[in-house]
Amino acid sequence: xxxxxxxxxxxxxxxxxxxxxxxxxxxxxxxxxxxxxxxxxxxxxxxxxxxxx
Amino acid sequence: xxxxxxxxxxxxxxxxxxxxxxxxxxxxxxxxxxxxxxxxxxxxxxxxxxxxxxxxxxxxxxxxxxxxxxxxxxxxxxxxxxxxxxxxxxxxxxxxxxxxxxxxxxxxxxxxxxxxxxxxxxxxxxxxxxxxxxxxxxxxxxxxxxxxxxxxxxxxxxxxxxxxxxxxxxxxxxxxxxxxxxxxxxxxxxxxxxxxxxxxxxxxxxxxxxxxxxxxxxxxxxxxxxxxxxxxxxxxxxxxxxxxxxxxxxxxxxxxxxxxxxxxxxxxxxxxxxxxxxxxxxxxxxxxxxxxxxxxxxxxxxxxxxxxxxxxxxxxxx
Numbered sequence: 001x002x003x004x005x006x007x008x009x010x011x012x013x014x015x016x017x018x019x020x021x022x023x024x025x026x027x028x029x030x031x032x033x034x035x036x037x038x039x040x041x042x043x044x045x046x047x048x049x050x051x052x053x
Numbered sequence: 054x055x056x057x058x059x060x061x062x063x064x065x066x067x068x069x070x071x072x073x074x075x076x077x078x079x080x081x082x083x084x085x086x087x088x089x090x091x092x093x094x095x096x097x098x099x100x101x102x103x104x105x106x107x108x109x110x111x112x113x114x115x116x117x118x119x120x121x122x123x124x125x126x127x128x129x130x131x132x133x134x135x136x137x138x139x140x141x142x143x144x145x146x147x148x149x150x151x152x153x154x155x156x157x158x159x160x161x162x163x164x165x166x167x168x169x170x171x172x173x174x175x176x177x178x179x180x181x182x183x184x185x186x187x188x189x190x191x192x193x194x195x196x197x198x199x200x201x202x203x204x205x206x207x208x209x210x211x212x213x214x215x216x217x218x219x220x221x222x223x224x225x226x227x228x229x230x231x232x233x234x235x236x237x238x239x240x241x242x243x244x245x246x247x248x249x250x251x252x253x254x255x256x257x258x259x260x261x262x263x264x265x266x267x268x269x270x271x272x273x274x275x276x277x278x279x280x281x282x283x284x285x286x287x288x289x290x291x292x293x294x295x296x297x298x299x300x301x302x303x304x305x306x307x308x309x310x311x312x313x314x315x316x317x318x319x320x321x322x323x324x325x326x327x328x329x330x331x332x333x334x335x336x337x338x339x340x341x342x343x344x345x346x347x348x349x350x351x352x353x354x355x356x357x358x359x360x361x362x363x364x365x366x367x368x369x370x371x
Contacts, residue, residue: 008071008073008074010071011070014074014076017075017076017077017078018074020078021078021079021082024079035116035119038112039112039113039116039179041112042112042113
């Protein structure tokens with residue numbers, strides 16, 4: 001049976017950088033969602049609710 | 054003594070980077086996108102949009118511009134991934150995130166490919182697939198044709214590769230109009246003709262850097278004198294081309310004046326670069342041409358932006 005790998009321990013600096021990267025990614029995804037919503041409204045306008053089902 | 058050295062060793066091990074864990078922070082990833090090049094891409098693309106005869110919803114225009122910027126940044130990132138070995142030996146580029154050891158090449162590759170695919174798809178969905186196709190072609194041209202093929206194989210690298218940097222106005226106008234118009238082709242031609250004098254002026258100053266990195270830039274292959282002649286030849290073509298928007302009717306009176314004065318400025322400096330060939334004055338005038346070429350292109354596009362974006366357009370003819 002193979003010995004399990006020891007758990008990875010990040011240095012405080014690495015933890016800080018990872019948190020910053022995660023925050024930036026979350027912010028980018030949030031902005032992306034808002035932009036897609038805005039583009040949908042801009043392209044479809046009032047017709048957004050009037051489409052054949 | 055032994056416990057003290059153990060403590061020091063432990064502290065040292067604690068501060069070492071963990072294998073397989075990214076060491077880059079947000080600013081390093083942003084630097085991979087070549088922000089200054091991205092600004093030029095956004096700026097020229099915006100002008101391509103503004104001079105366009107038709108218009109789109111501002112939100113659609115904004116997102117299209119953003120995707121062109123992201124696509125431009127992604128191609129810069131992929132360029133840094135491919136060129137990390139030569140970036141490490143050039144003084145101008147050795148502090149970039151990959152040669153500095155802050156970001157692994159694999160991370161940059163994944164980042165660049167993701168942003169490239171994302172920007173092309175979103176641009177296609179938001180505007181049209183012609184613009185998306187042109188953006189994809191721009192990224193392909195910069196990364197594959199320029200970075201992977203031309204840059205290390207021919208002194209014409211920046212001449213042909215310059216097409217990638219000149220395409221953003223065409224992509225932007227296609228995003229607005231759905232087709233490729235003459236206006237944007239002229240803007241493309243201006244940037245295309247501007248690229249050789251701009252980069253070769255820098256290459257004259259930094260020829261040692263390029264020599265060390267083994268990049269066949271014109272001064273290293275054809276020699277400084279031939280480069281000076283070619284700088285002058287391209288500038289002679291560029292100066293009248295800068296006036297083409299006036300002839301075609303989308304450059305107004307202010308643009309005519311700026312492009313005339315700027316064109317003479319470029320020509321005067323190119324003649325000086327051609328004449329002064331030795332020592333410090335030769336380097337100084339090449340540096341001046343490099344700096345002035347940035348100002349020249351900026352002023353041409355900024356004037357078009359002000360004329361069309363803020364209602365100052367006054368046609369010269371008619």
